[in-house]
Structure formats: structure tokens, C-alpha cells
Amino acid sequence: MLLQQLINGFTLGFIYALIALGYTMVYGIVRLINFAHGDMLMLGAYTGFFVLNAFGATPSTLILALFVSMFVCAIIGVAIERAFYKPLRNAPRINILIVAIGASLLIENGSRILPFMGPNPRQYPQLEATSTITEVMGQRVVLSKQDVIVVVVSLIMMASLGYVVKFTKIGKAMRSVSQDTRAASLMGINVNRIISFTFAIGSAMAAVAGVLFASKYPQVQPYMGILPGLKAFVAAVLGGIGSIPGAMIGGIILGITEILSKAYISSKLADAVVFGILVLILMVRPTGIMGKSLKEKV
Amino acid sequence: MKNKKLLSLVLVSVLAISLLFSACGGGDTIKIGMIMPITGQVATYGVQSANAAKMFAEELNAAGGINGKKIELIIEDDEATPAKTTNAFKKLVSSDKVVGLVGALTSKCSLAITNEAQQKKIVMISPSSTNDTVTSAGNFIFRACYNDSFQGQVVAQFAYETLQGKTAAILFDNANDYSKGLTQNFKDKFLALGGTIVAEESYATNDTDFNAQLTKIAGTSPDVLFLPDYYSTVSVISKQVRALGITVPMLGADGWDEITNNAGDEVLDCYYSNHYAPDANDPEVKKFVSSYQAKYDGVTPNALAALAYDSMNILTDAIAKAGTDPDKLQAAMMETNKKFVTGQVKFNELRNPVKSAVMLKIVKGADGKLATEYSGTVNP
């Protein structure tokens, strides 16, 4: 059974990692905890819902759904950034945090009243279910198609992101803006564009996470992004906020911890354990596992 | 700052006084209040219940009302939040001066107002609050449905006797009083009948991943799996159940109502207890279902709609008999003994109706979609 639980933990962890990546990138660049990020997951899932409902659920339409949702959420993410966050870039931090909360609530409740989304949970079209039940080391292990897809797609996304950040010009620009915004603009980098680009990528990652999340837990409803978003933030802090490999590690550790807590400690208190980790990390090592301390210059 | 303080206090008094004027009473109608979650988590149930109640009010008024007077149904939204239920209750009682109340939907919301309803002598009939303690506040509190204790027993009996299951596993929502209540009652009856509970796992509301708990349950090889929660959560759980290779029948209670619109083949050949079967042959059921479908776009009314309809019926019958004096109305309610859409209603000394439950089986209809099939009545 332990092996099965580890598999469960891994796949959940990859999803958290994808969301955490978006959080960490945005925080690295504008020092904002984007509360609306979890809702990007929801919007991505709904987009996938519409695509798969229109074209049926097959591996190729799933890929189509991924691309469409990345596109849609990137646009929405940039729109939110331009409309709500940009005006407050030089305002006290607390103001922009509050706006982020407002944006999150707006997206959630707005989706509730839109007639084609609606408040009721909707069933998400799944691929033809094939789970293989095997015996590994004497334990009964179930590996479903969904899980494999989640892991493969996540790895592809993370690898692509790593490539963009490390080896492309725009990635270099992103890194420089997150290091020192003023200096970067002095170097001729269009800071606004880079920030928008970061939000776009972050939202696209969340959208992918949303489509994968919905294929694993096939139900969409307007509030579905809140809890995963929160937990992914814990993962980002755990791994070191601002660090991309940290987000991945944090996500996986968190996913495994959550599943193992449910299995071996108490399913009732699993959420409390997850948030307890947050408090623990902040007490012991606030910069997280891979974190570099973000110095505040005066 | 001090002048602003003064200003604000004056403003407040003005506002308070203006609230008085929302109570334009008088008029020749009998006012009946209803508290339902029109928005919020269980809005599907609330909206249908409200629609059924509205339909009843229109039918009654078209037939001349109560002894010539028309009834006015005032519906307030409580968003399934107990604090809002209290506010809605106070508004209906103090401002609108209703003579009777139909509501609330969920047990925790009803529990928020039963003490006050009793103290203020307002006849309150909840269509669907199944928690056992709801009617214990006093003799003015009634309910139109059976209790959790009965429902849990019904399912346990069905599992043991009809399905011949000797071992059962339960997966329930620890943060939901409905789920917890049912679990306890199912367990007690199943054990009393001679069965064994091999696994009892729980989760928190809004959880999406049940693999940890289900893996444990799969390891105990139960004959049946009891999932006492609302249909939206059950539809997610059931997929994971089947994906893990658990093939035994799943059982549920009235919270499963509407699952046929929200789940796939994984719930085929599963059963749940309910208050009524829309496809039953009773004349009351047929009339209710066809009127509802005609009025509301062909939607088949769910069990809670039927219960709301019956609650209105029970209340207005009593008013017709005894008028609006609180004590007389209460006595008339106690004398109710008639067959309604959801069955024969006669209140016992705790103001709970002694009713039967129907078991529904989920099957594939002729059109390929899921449907329910009447699978037997369990009498108390």
C-alpha cells in the first residue's frame, strides 16, 4: 500500500508543482502573492471542459485542450495584471495584496453567475479509463492513464520552462528583472513587457495544472482552485519562494506529505498538517529549501 | 474625528429607523415565510424547493386560497449559512409577520432558528432537515421528512438483507453533520443486524483526492461501500472507487439525489434511499411531477422539491382548519393525517412524520443516460 500512496502523492505533487511555479515566478518578479493564481487553475479547467465537450475526449483533443487553455489563461492573466496590478506597482504592498484578493473573488463569483459556467459542479469528460493493476514487490498497485499523463505533461512543461528561463533571451530578461528591476530597466529592458510575459507564463502553467487536475479529479466548479492554490503556495514557500527548482521540489514534497498524512496520520487533519508545515518552515527556514534570501534594499 | 463620530451615530439611528419601514404590513393575505438556500453550496436543492413552493402557492391561490384569502409566499435566501438563516428568520417574523415558516433546508441552518421559533410560537416545518435533534426544541417545530436515524437504518437494512452484504466500508465527510449522522446510524443498524464494518474512513468537505482512504478500504475487501454525502462529492469519489478496482455496489442516502445528472457509468447498479420516486405510480406523484415539468421547462423535480411542496400543503391545510392563532395552528398541525406526494404524513409525539423510504437503483435508461429505478419501499 505504501507504494500506491507514493504514486498518488507523486501525481498530486506534480500538479502542485505546476501551480507553485506560477506563484514563484510572479513573486520573484513583482513580490506579489497572486491570490488569483489558484483561480487560473479553475479557468484552465473550464476551458478544457468546453474543448473536450465539443470534441470528445481523446489524447489528441486533450493536447488541443491544453494549448487552448494555456492561451486563454495567458490572456486573462495578462489582462488582470494590466488592469489591476500595474496601477498599484508603486503603492504600498498591502494595497496590491488586497486587490489580488479582490481579483480572486471576482473571478470565482463571476464564474458562478455566468450562465455557461454556473454555480453547479459539472462533470469533466475523461479519457477512456484504463488502469493497469499490477503487483510490485508484493503490493497491489494501480496505475491509471490519467496519472501517467499528469506526470508526463508536467515534466514536459517544467523542462520547457527551465529551458526558457535559462537559455533564452527573454528568460535572461526575466531573471534580471527579478534581481533588480531598476537596473534592468536602465539596461534597456522593457520591464512592463517582461512582467506581463511572466504573468502570461505563470497563468499558462496554472491552466495546464487545471486541465490535468480536472482529468484526475473530474469535476469543475467555480471554487475548485482555492484549496489547490493555497496548498501550492505552501509548496512554493517550502521550496523557496522565488526559486523555480524550489517550486518543483516543494510541490512534490507537499503532495507526498498530504497523501501520506491522509493515509497514516489522519484523513481529518491532513489539511491542518499541510498548513502546519507552512508555519514550521517559516519558523525554521523562512527562505525555504532552495531559497535565496530576497534582500530588501533601501 | 469626534464630530465624525457624532455624525456616524446619527447616521446609524436614521438607518435603523428606516429599517422599520420595510415592514409595510396589513393587506388581506396570509403570509407564509420560506427560508431556502437560493445561492451557495446547495443552491440546486434550494432553488427547486423554492420553485415547488411557488408552484403550490399559485395553485392554491388559483383555487381560491385559504377560506377565500390568498396566501403570500415570502422567500428569503440564507445561503446555507446559519447566521444568515437567523437574520432571515428575524426578518420574516418581525418585519413580514408571517404566520408559519417552511424551512430551513440543511439541518445546521434549521438548528440555528428552532429555539427562537419555539419561543416565539411560530409553527416551523422543515422540508428536509434530517438531523434527529432538529425537532427537539419544542412542539412548534415539525419536519416533513424522515430522520437521519431512520434513513441510516433503511440503507443498512437494505445492504444486509436485500443485497446480502455481510461486510461494509464507510467513507464519510467528517465536517458535515448530515454525513456524520448517517454514518452513525448506518453503523449501529448494520452491526445490530449482524454485519461487520471493516473500514470507516473520513475526509473533509471540498477534498478532491480520496485515493489514500480508498486504498485502505480496497485492502479490506468490503461487500458494500456506503457513501453518505451529497451527489457532487459522491460523483468524484465514485470515479476514484472504480479506478482503484473496487467493484462492489455503492450505497447512499437522499443526498445522492441528482447524481444521475452528474456522474457516469461508475454509479451503475448502485442504490440510494430517497423520499420519493418520480416514476412511482401514485396519483399524487404523477400530478406533482407533470405540473412541475410543465411549469419549469421539463425539469423533473427532485425529492427536496417534493418535500417542499408537501410542507406547504401540510401548513396551509392546518391554517385552513384552525386559522392563524399559534396554539390552534400547532394543534391542527399535530392532527395531520393525509397522503401527500412523498407519502402518508402523520406526526408522532416528536413531530416527526412516520414515513417510508424508497430505495432507488441507478440504471441505464433507454436513451443511454442514467436514470433511477424504483427498487422497493422500506417501511418504518
Add this chain to the structure above:
Amino acid sequence: MLTKVRSFPLLLVLTVLIIGVIAVFIRIGVINDYAAQILSFAGINVIIALGLNLITGFTGQLALGHAGFMAIGAYAAAVSVMQFNMPIFVGVIIGGIVTSVFGLVIGFPTLRLKGDYLAIVTLAFGEIIRVILVNMDALTGGAAGLKGVPYFVSKETIEKNPNAILWVPVLSFIFITLSVVIVLALVHNLLNSSYGRAIISVREDEVASGSMGVGTFRYKMIAFIISAFIAGVGGGLYAFLFNYLNPTDFNFIRSVDFLIIVVFGGMGSLTGTIVAGYLLTYLQEALRFLQDYRLVIYPLLLIIMMIFRPGGILGSREFSPTRLIHLKSFKKALQRETAAEREETK
């Protein structure tokens, strides 16, 4: 400060008078039970919002878990009265004290850090507290909730004299509104002391004030603990007003409700919080017909306010009390200030 002393008794008398008049109206039925309930409920919202304003508006630390503090205060107060037979107002104080202990526990690891961690930690805490309350069945009634919490009038009095029931809405209103005044006085005095100046300096520029020798961690903790205490008191009052507690009542949405009150009233303005609290509670009831749209309009307004008018409806400028005694000189002072500002920005 002489002028302050002169007008303070006048203000006190006026406040008591207004409370008294409203109380009488409630008793004789001119203001009905429903309106009284809303006034009392608004008072509770104001109290908790004042606590939130202290930590968020005046200290500049965003806290998103005040519903959790409220829950602790409510359950602690209810349990102390129901199981330990404490008198009501002792129960309320106990609610506040227990909650402030939690404030200490949460604030200690979090406030040491600079940055936005408090927001997330308090949000997470708000969620955890509900999980814990739901699991403590024996004490809190668990998911079915805690019913039969006493009124502000004790059960024995009601049993002896059934008419006492009519006094419940009046006493609730008086108790709660007096608490509003007391909390307001408490916070006002805190902010006008050296503690208050330190707290505000932390908001203005934490690094600078730290380098001036202000123990920023210490003052953040003080503000947070007092804020938790106030929220706990609000929770206790809530328990005795609604007589029924359920963990689901104290969710994130409720924390956001308090934040909305603070933002609309102005993040550094106490009177703004009071006005916004009463106004928004009233609007929630009056705008029932808006239903689902309300949930969209509120966050939209929140965003618009933060972008265009972060000072809230009444603004958050700190006024020195000596200038505000008479409305005329207040207006003059206001004109002087805006003229000075215009000069500066030229």
C-alpha cells in the same frame, strides 16, 4: 489637550443618550426585532473590523484570518458560560483572552519575517481552526454545531419571568453597542500613545523605523495580539447574539467581509470603520434582492477602491485632535492641509 477634555464628557453623554433612545425604541417595538438584530450584528462586525484595522490599517500587516479568531472567541465564550457557568460578560472577556493567546502563537513565528507571510499564514490559520473545531465534537458540537448558547439574559431569569424574553433584543443591543464604544476608546487611546506612534511608524517604513531603534517585532506583536483579543471579544458577543455556532460560519468569506469594511472605511480611520461597518451590514440585508450579483459587486468595489481611493470613503489622514473640536475650524484645517499638499506637489 484641554479642548479634548472639554468635549469628551459631552460626547459621552450624547452617545449614551442615543443608545438609550434606540434601546427604548426597541423595547417598545418602534424598532422591530429584525432591525435590532441587524444593529447588533453590525456592532459586532464593527468591533472585529476595528481589531482588523489596528493590525492591517495602522500597522500595515495584512491579516486574513480574523474569522478564525472570531470563531475561537465565540466557542471559548460559549463553552465558558455553558460548561463553567461564568456570567456572560466574563465569558466574552475569556473569549478575548483565549483568542489573544492564539494571536501570540501565530504571530510569533510570522511577524519576525518581513514580507507578506502574515497574510498567507493567517489565511491558513483561519482554515485550520475550522478543521480543529469540527473535530472537537465533545466541546464544540462538531459539524452539527453548538446550539442553545444563552442569550444576554440568563435562562433562569427567563424561566422565572417569561416577559424577560422581550428584553433580549434590547439588552443585546445595549451590551454590544457599549462594547463598540469601549473597543473604540481602547484602540483610539492605544493609537494616541507612544505605542501607537511606534505602530504607525512600522506601517510607514519598517526598515527606517527599525533603524531608529523602534523594536518593530515587539510592536507588531502588540498590535496583532490586541487585534486578536478584540476579534475574540467580537466572537464572544456573536455567540450570545446568535445562540448557535457552526464552524462553517467562520470561513474565509467572513474574513474578507471584515477586510471590506476596513478598506471601505479607510485603512487608517477608526470612524470610517464604524460608519462602513454599520452601512455595509445594513446593505447586506437591504440588498438581498441582488443575491449572487452582490458577490461580484463587492470584490469589484474593493478593487476599484484600492486603485482609485485607497484612503477609503472617509480617507485615512491622521488628524490631530486639537484641530477637530469645532466643525468650522475642522473645515479650515482641511483647507489648509489641501493647500499645503498642493504646494508640495507643484
